[in-house]
Amino acid sequence: MAWPGHSWDEWKKVTTWTKPEIKNLQTGRSELLPPLATGADLKGRIDEIRGWEARRAQIAATIQKILGEPSFKEPGASSRPARIEVQNLSEEILPDHLRRHIRIRTEADDWIPACLLIPKDLRKNERYPAMVCLHQTVAQGKQEPCGIKGDPELAFALQLVRRGFVCIAPDAIGFGERIPPGTQPYHDAIKFYQRHPKWSFMGKMVWDVSRVVDYLETLDFVNPSQIGSIGHSHGAYGTLFAAAFEPRIAAAIASCGFTPFRSDPTPQRWSHLTALIPQLGTYLPDVNGIPFDWQDVCALIAPRPLFVWYATQDSIFPNTAGLDDLFREVRGVYGLYGAAADLAWKAFDGPHKFPADGRALAYRWLEERFFPVGDVHTVPLSTNEWSGRRETLRRLIRRTIGNPPANPSPPDPRVLTVERLETCERRLIEYTAAPGERVRAYLCAPHDASKSLPGILVLHQTESSGKLESVGLKGDPSLAFAADLAGRGYVTLAPDSIAAGERIGPYGPFDTRGHYRAHPGLSAMGKMLYDAQRALDVLASTEGVDAQRLGAIGHSLGAEEALMLAAFDERVKATVASCGYATFKAEKDRLRWARDHWFSYMPKLRPVFQMGRLPEWDWDDVLRLIAPRGLYQHTTENDPIFTESKSAYQAGEAARAAWRLYDAPADRFINVLRPGGHAISPETKAEIYAWLDRQLR
Numbered sequence: 003m004a005w006p007g008h009s010w011d012e013w014k015k016v017t018t019w020t021k022p023e024i025k026n027l028q029t030g031r032s033e034l035l036p037p038l039a040t041g042a043d044l045k046g047r048i049d050e051i052r053g054w055e056a057r058r059a060q061i062a063a064t065i066q067k068i069l070g071e072p073s074f075k076e077p078g079a080s081s082r083p084a085r086i087e088v089q090n091l092s093e094e095i096l097p098d099h100l101r102r103h104i105r106i107r108t109e110a111d112d113w114i115p116a117c118l119l120i121p122k123d124l125r126k127n128e129r130y131p132a133m134v135c136l137h138q139t140v141a142q143g144k145q146e147p148c149g150i151k152g153d154p155e156l157a158f159a160l161q162l163v164r165r166g167f168v169c170i171a172p173d174a175i176g177f178g179e180r181i182p183p184g185t186q187p188y189h190d191a192i193k194f195y196q197r198h199p200k201w202s203f204m205g206k207m208v209w210d211v212s213r214v215v216d217y218l219e220t221l222d223f224v225n226p227s228q229i230g231s232i233g234h235s236h237g238a239y240g241t242l243f244a245a246a247f248e249p250r251i252a253a254a255i256a257s258c259g260f261t262p263f264r265s266d267p268t269p270q271r272w273s274h275l276t277a278l279i280p281q282l283g284t285y286l287p288d289v290n291g292i293p294f295d296w297q298d299v300c301a302l303i304a305p306r307p308l309f310v311w312y313a314t315q316d317s318i319f320p321n322t323a324g325l326d327d328l329f330r331e332v333r334g335v336y337g338l339y340g341a342a343a344d345l346a347w348k349a350f351d352g353p354h355k356f357p358a359d360g361r362a363l364a365y366r367w368l369e370e371r372f373f374p375v376g377d378v379h380t381v382p383l384s385t386n387e388w389s390g391r392r393e394t395l396r397r398l399i400r401r402t403i404g405n406p407p408a409n410p411s412p413p414d415p416r417v418l419t420v421e422r423l424e425t426c427e428r429r430l431i432e433y434t435a436a437p438g439e440r441v442r443a444y445l446c447a448p449h450d451a452s453k454s455l456p457g458i459l460v461l462h463q464t465e466s467s468g469k470l471e472s473v474g475l476k477g478d479p480s481l482a483f484a485a486d487l488a489g490r491g492y493v494t495l496a497p498d499s500i501a502a503g504e505r506i507g508p509y510g511p512f513d514t515r516g517h518y519r520a521h522p523g524l525s526a527m528g529k530m531l532y533d534a535q536r537a538l539d540v541l542a543s544t545e546g547v548d549a550q551r552l553g554a555i556g557h558s559l560g561a562e563e564a565l566m567l568a569a570f571d572e573r574v575k576a577t578v579a580s581c582g583y584a585t586f587k588a589e590k591d592r593l594r595w596a597r598d599h600w601f602s603y604m605p606k607l608r609p610v611f612q613m614g615r616l617p618e619w620d621w622d623d624v625l626r627l628i629a630p631r632g633l634y635q636h637t638t639e640n641d642p643i644f645t646e647s648k649s650a651y652q653a654g655e656a657a658r659a660a661w662r663l664y665d666a667p668a669d670r671f672i673n674v675l676r677p678g679g680h681a682i683s684p685e686t687k688a689e690i691y692a693w694l695d696r697q698l699r
Contacts, residue, residue: 227252426489445493
């Protein structure tokens with residue numbers, strides 16, 4: 003039976019809608035089409051981001067046709083209003099938070115009533131994560147998430163504000179203050195369709211959530227990079243659709259929100275029984291004709307974090323047996339971005355509920371990704387305060403590059419060949435980087451290596467020969483750091499980077515598809531950092547190496563790796579980084595750091611860059627993490643690879659305050675800008691080697 007106030011037959015009379023004739027691989031198919039499937043036989047899979055994002059555009063366009071468009075929006079016009087208009091209606095001070103009753107203009111003749119919940123102990127100059135808390139199908143709307151009226155288990159806003167989140171609970175269209183007192187949800191829905199005959203309630207809900215995000219971004223205590231959404235039932239599918247179409251929603255939690263259309267015993271719920279998506283009713287009773295399903299909606303959210311809770315005995319959304327398979331396929335999309343760890347789902351053997359243990363699990367998951375961020379980009383006056391900021395910075399970077407595997411395997415190094423050269427002994431060794439993954443490297447040691455010597459990890463540039471360049475067997479002889487430094491009395495280790503040298507896979511040099519297939523939860527940058535740390539383990543344990551005197555050196559790609567290694571591994575006492583980057587802020591082609599094919603360093607940054615935004619960290623922050631240990635950064639003025647290379651020098655000057663904080667000797671941090679292109683001059687290299695001698699010998 004339909005909710006009072008909605009009639010599909012009446013909708014058909016007022017709408018100008020006609021059934022969308024959309025033909026795609028999902029149309030007419032009873033089973034769910036995997037988002038990455040490449041053909042009707044379902045055997046192939048898209049294996050690059052660019053292939054998925056082309057598919058993603060098709061899926062989004064398909065769903066958008068069914069959600070419709072508002073009557074006031076011109077084709078091609080921006081989806082954001084020129085300005086945000088908000089009215090503060092009342093305010094109540096509660097024991098642990100402040101609750102503000104507001105309304106936000108969403109259309110010329112429509113407002114969104116909402117409650118804004120603000121923690122009492124906000125620290126000055128700190129920006130906090132915020133959550134849009136969407137209610138279930140209850141007439142009181144926002145009052146339930148706020149803990150005013152309704153099920154206390156679903157008081158998400160109240161629970162999260164007590165955990166330090168800024169929360170906003172809006173009334174969805176057809177609920178709360180948007181219907182007359184005493185009436186039921188969807189009251190007089192036909193009036194909405196008379197105003198917007200080509201739209202849908204679900205489309206309107208997405209629009210309204212975007213207006214709520216607009217408002218949150220105006221608050222100076224809200225972190226615009228950490229705005230998420232949470233909901234149960236009606237709030238869950240509202241969250242999923244909103245996150246699918248609003249890229250500023252950086253994390254989503256959905257509880258008990260759907261059954262796939264194709265297995266739903268009551269598919270008319272979306273069109274006939276509620277006013278949500280009446281256009282879907284034009285396909286009924288043939289649910290197989292619907293040209294999308296819920297795996298598509300969820301996949302549109304990738305690579306942003308998504309947590310889904312579902313109940314195996316859900317009487318509202320039954321037939322959940324196939325959801326594990328659905329999410330495994332969606333995880334494949336996340337894996338293309340190295341973000342598989344950011345998709346989580348949990349089955350609950352119970353009814354249509356989000357119980358305390360499920361919420362605790364979801365909240366812990368959320369707090370791993372959302373956390374308060376203060377002014378981490380400047381150095382305070384005390385090392386104690388800076389220590390806390392350092393850890394926040396590391397969390398921010400880890401959120402981008404991924405966390406390494408826990409409990410790494412013992413490296414178990416083995417010598418394969420030994421060559422006695424004029425200045426050193428060169429050994430080809432092999433060691434374990436990850437389970438089932440052996441890496442080969444050159445270990446170069448002076449002939450008198452029986453005494454305790456400093457060790458240096460040598461990281462090569464984007465050169466297909468990999469470690470061979472580092473020892474002077476191929477590539478640019480000026481970058482044979484491993485051979486040079488061994489001749490100066492250092493033990494050096496030069497491994498192959500991922501997709502280079504003997505680690506080139508079937509896709510070719512520096513094509514990271516193979517990496518993401520093997521490590522779907524770790525970015526290429528995260529993997530390179532992990533590998534560098536494993537290589538450092540080998541170097542530190544090598545006989546004749548003083549583990550207290552370890553360094554790292556790299557040019558271009560190797561510089562980026564060396565900086566990341568030093569930022570996260572205190573064992574590195576001296577780092578040389580040459581021609582490694584332009585800052586995100588200065589970079590004209592930011593997507594080079596998150597490419598859609600070939601070498602994709604940190605693809606989780608793609609949504610950020612595609613919005614024209616910056617992440618919460620930049621390379622000057624990486625430099626600060628190295629202080630007060632030794633760093634020599636070499637930048638050139640006319641670098642053709644990093645055309646905004648001067649920004650790296652400027653980043654170094656901005657980071658210098660971290661060394662001053664520790665009263666480090668002036669020689670501890672050298673930041674030079676020299677004439678030339680993407681190379682090191684002989685004079686600069688001699689200067690670098692002399693600096694390393696002072697730091698480590």
